[in-house]
Amino acid sequence: IxxxxxxxxxxxxxxxxxxxxxxxxxxxxxxxxxxxxxxxxEPERVIIFRVPWLNDKGEIEINRGYRIQxxxxxxPYKGGIRFHPxxxxxxxKFLAFEQTFKNSxxxxxxxxxxxxxxxxxxxxxxxxxxxxxxxxxxELQRHIGQDTDVPAGDIGVGGREIGxxxxxxxxxxxxxxxxLTGKGRDWGGSPLRPEATGYGTCYFAQEMLATRNDxxxxxxxxxxxxxxxxxxACQKATELGAKVVTLSDSSGYIHDPEGISPEKLEYxxxxxxIFRGRIKEYAEKYPSATYYPGERxxxxxxxxxxxxxxxxELNGDEAQALVDNGCICVAEGANxxxxxxxxxxxxxxxxxxAPGKAANAGGVATSGLExxxxxxxxxxxxxxxxxxxxxxxxxxxxxxxHYGTQPDGYINYVVGANIGGFMKVANxxxxxxxV
Ligand code: NDP
Numbered sequence: 032i033x034x035x036x037x038x039x040x041x042x043x044x045x046x047x048x049x050x051x052x053x054x055x056x057x058x059x060x061x062x063x064x065x066x067x068x069x070x071x072x073e074p075e076r077v078i079i080f081r082v083p084w085l086n087d088k089g090e091i092e093i094n095r096g097y098r099i100q101x102x103x104x105x106x107p108y109k110g111g112i113r114f115h116p117x118x119x120x121x122x123x124k125f126l127a128f129e130q131t132f133k134n135s136x137x138x139x140x141x142x143x144x145x146x147x148x149x150x151x152x153x154x155x156x157x158x159x160x161x162x163x164x165x166x167x168x169x170e171l172q173r174h175i176g177q178d179t180d181v182p183a184g185d186i187g188v189g190g191r192e193i194g195x196x197x198x199x200x201x202x203x204x205x206x207x208x209x210x211l212t213g214k215g216r217d218w219g220g221s222p223l224r225p226e227a228t229g230y231g232t233c234y235f236a237q238e239m240l241a242t243r244n245d246x247x248x249x250x251x252x253x254x255x256x257x258x259x260x261x262x263x264a265c266q267k268a269t270e271l272g273a274k275v276v277t278l279s280d281s282s283g284y285i286h287d288p289e290g291i292s293p294e295k296l297e298y299x300x301x302x303x304x305i306f307r308g309r310i311k312e313y314a315e316k317y318p319s320a321t322y323y324p325g326e327r328x329x330x331x332x333x334x335x336x337x338x339x340x341x342x343x344e345l346n347g348d349e350a351q352a353l354v355d356n357g358c359i360c361v362a363e364g365a366n367x368x369x370x371x372x373x374x375x376x377x378x379x380x381x382x383x384x385a386p387g388k389a390a391n392a393g394g395v396a397t398s399g400l401e402x403x404x405x406x407x408x409x410x411x412x413x414x415x416x417x418x419x420x421x422x423x424x425x426x427x428x429x430x431x432x433h434y435g436t437q438p439d440g441y442i443n444y445v446v447g448a449n450i451g452g453f454m455k456v457a458n459x460x461x462x463x464x465x466v
Contacts, residue, residue: 043367082167113148152192190225277331277333
């Protein structure tokens with residue numbers, strides 16, 4: 032804490048992992064002697080840079096850019112880029128730290144990284160977003176590469192932003208390689224990458240429910256967020272027989288007791304991805320829905336909750352409300368959306384609870400599959416990618432069960448994911464010496 036002042040999210044993420052690993056580390060003289068956890072908690076490299084760009088009025092604006100190259104023990108740094116006004120060193124370090132374990136869990140050879148900027152794409156024209164992305168990549172390009180560091184999307188960075196950044200990378204480096212993932216299907220993107228995080232979270236939840244002979248069929252689901260992860264979690268949960276009744280954004284949430292049908296979801300996708308509108312417009316279009324400004328959806332009665340917006344978006348009181356309303360399963364599509372207090376309540380009440388680093392790993396796993404397709408210069412069919420994604424999620428679930436099953440039979444997915452993710456990285460670091 033003394034070395035990283037003013038970084039509460041990073042402290043929160045490291046503390047959670049350290050607590051899970053403590054018995055393991057206490058029992059292992061080599062992990063202690065080689066200071067593996069201490070080394071993992073220190074980024075290999077942090078790059079901070081100025082991003083100047085011209086707005087549509089011809090004025091200069093200045094943002095701050097970051098890339099955290101956290102850990103390369105098992106592969107090139109890999110992790111998304113976030114554009115959001117809240118972005119700071121603490122948030123990106125927590126994300127890069129979590130990413131290291133998540134990537135390890137996928138079984139693919141990817142190290143951990145994360146990057147972004149405090150740039151706010153909301154309300155900016157396409158030209159402004161393009162000029163910002165080009166300026167951001169003008170500096171970032173010297174630090175990344177297909178064998179070094181492979182960024183992807185995250186909050187505020189979707190297909191449009193990846194396109195602008197890839198175009199600038201290609202122009203400056205004169206190479207067409209898989210240095211960014213989340214690319215368009217016609218220019219190196221993998222089938223199913225946009226869907227992968229939301230779908231993967233549902234596949235993981237399916238596995239969790241199966242441990243209690245249960246499924247999505249007939250369940251009511253609350254989802255937060257209405258961006259990439261939320262949209263495809265909604266689509267897959269509905270396909271699997273559930274009724275999704277909420278979506279949200281940073282201004283409020285909608286509750287549609289009739290369920291968000293595929294047609295209604297199509298409207299949400301158009302609203303959010305093309306017109307960049309607000310979720311309240313859903314309630315204006317569909318009278319079955321009510322809009323709750325300034326609130327989060329966790330007071331709505333549901334069987335399954337899927338937080339898919341941002342970190343610390345579900346607190347202890349909200350966790351208690353979910354428990355009181357009979358919720359049986361919480362699968363995190365977002366990174367660290369539940370506060371430590373919320374996690375304690377879920378686990379105390381023996382809910383099926385999966386942290387993002389396990390449940391949402393399908394996104395980066397499919398990015399890993401995109402890297403492979405780029406390297407072999409082939410594109411697989413959507414069915415092939417989906418089958419691989421499903422099998423990766425099932426495998427991560429098995430790892431969590433292996434390391435996380437408690438003496439009373441309860442599966443502690445936090446412990447399972449932390450130990451499972453840590454072991455591979457730790458062993459690689461031990462093998463590679465004092466690096
Ligand atoms: P998007 O930008 O597509 O969507 C983010 C959604 O969350 C929007 O609805 C946004 O609302 C809402 N949101 C963002 N910040 C806040 C906030 N501070 N309070 C309330 N709501 C907020 O991002 P993604 O869907 O890609 O990412 C969502 C989460 O999933 C993040 O935690 C991300 O790290 C994680 N994730 C994403 C992956 C991916 O493949 N995209 C992979 C793994 C994890 P608004 O429009 O009002 O800002």
